[in-house]
Amino acid sequence: MQAASCIVVRHWRAAxxxxxxxxxxxxxxxxRREAVCEVALARPEARNALNGELMAELTEAARLLRLRTDILAVILTGAETYFSAGADLSASQTRVGQGTLLEGRRAIMAGPDLCKAWDEIEAVTIAAIEGYCIGGACALAVSCDFRVIGQGAYMRLPEVPLGMNMSWRTLPKLVALAGPSRAKQYVMFGEAADAERCLAWGLADEVAEAGGALAAARRWADKVAALPPLPVRMTKEAVNAISAATAQASIYMDRDQYLLASRSADYREGIAAFREKRPAKFKGD
Structure with missing residues (x-):
């Protein structure tokens, strides 16, 4: 789900x-393990829900990793039994609903900025997924180069059934991975894609035994780290440029679409139905 934040995280640093x-x-x-960096989401009290602070730290870490030549692979992981519950819905509604439309438009760049930062890391990135990976967390995972998913885990995008569009620069990546028809199914219906479906649709690159996603991702990272780094980075850059050649033309409006959707009656109904655990009644308004 779309989240918002204008928070700038500043960390203590000594010479x-x-x-x-x-x-x-x-x-x-x-x-860090030699040339492999591991970044783990660590907000267990909220099932790693992506609030402003967590998103800001993930974005900053990605920017610090972006051009490092001593890091050849980066693993992004969650907890042992879940990756992330997605964007923090309450925090998102509060921030987007405050201030002017212009201020709201700026606030909702937190999600797209997060995905862009991870997409721009020059080292090879691998997401290790256990349990559930929902909404904005799924958008973050598909911003990585590879995804390893544990048996019994699933990925799901609930945005459309909740009355909002799928944004965060995600649609071009889903189309490139799964193809147009499957991308439409995955986004429109908001249904969970289990590990086997993720593998069959190209959303995952390996299915590991339950609890084994991180170990499998480490094997991928070690395999990458053993390769000559220069052509690996050239290959990543070239493939990304080819697959995203028309991406900007399709995503430049997605935050404005979210801004529109988040002010609709259907959005309010979708969220209310979700919280009240009942079927939603949409009217196209």
């Missing part, structure tokens, strides 16, 4: 420290 690995992160955990 001679590594800005990425020595920072006092609050909602993520960052570690």
């Amino acid at each position: 001679g420290t590594d800005e990425l690995f020595d920072a006092r992160w609050t909602h993520i955990a960052v570690s």
Whole structure:
């Protein structure tokens, strides 16, 4: 789901420290194993829901990783039994509903900025997914180069059934991975795609045993780290440029579409029905 934040995270840093690995992160955990960096979502009290603070830290970590030549692979992971419940709906509604339309338009760049930052990391990125990966968390996962998903896990985009569009720069990636028809099914119906469907549709690259996604992602990372880094980065850049050649033409309006949808009666009805655990009654208004 769409989330919003204008929060800038500033971390303590002493002279001679590594800005990425020595920072006092609050909602993520960052570690290193030789040339592999691991970034773990760490907001267990909210099932790793993407509030403004968590999104800001993930974005900052990605920007610090972007051009590092000593990091060859980056693993993004969640908890042992879940990846993330998606964008924090309450925080999103509060922030987007405040101020002018112009201020709201700026606020909802937090999600697109997050996905763009992870998309621009030059090292190969691998998402390790256990349990559920929902909404904005799914958008973040498809911003990585590869996805390894545990048996029994699933990915789901609930936005459209809740009365909003799917944004966060996600649609071009889904079309490139799954093709037009499957992308439409996945986004429109908002149904969970289990591990086997994710693999069959190209949304995942490997299905690991339950609880084994991180170990499998580490094998992928080690395989990448053993390759010559220069042609690997050239290949990533070239493939991304080809697959996203027309992406900007399709996503430049998605935050304005969200701004429109979030002020509709159908959006209010979708959210109310979700909270009241009842079928929604949409009227196209």
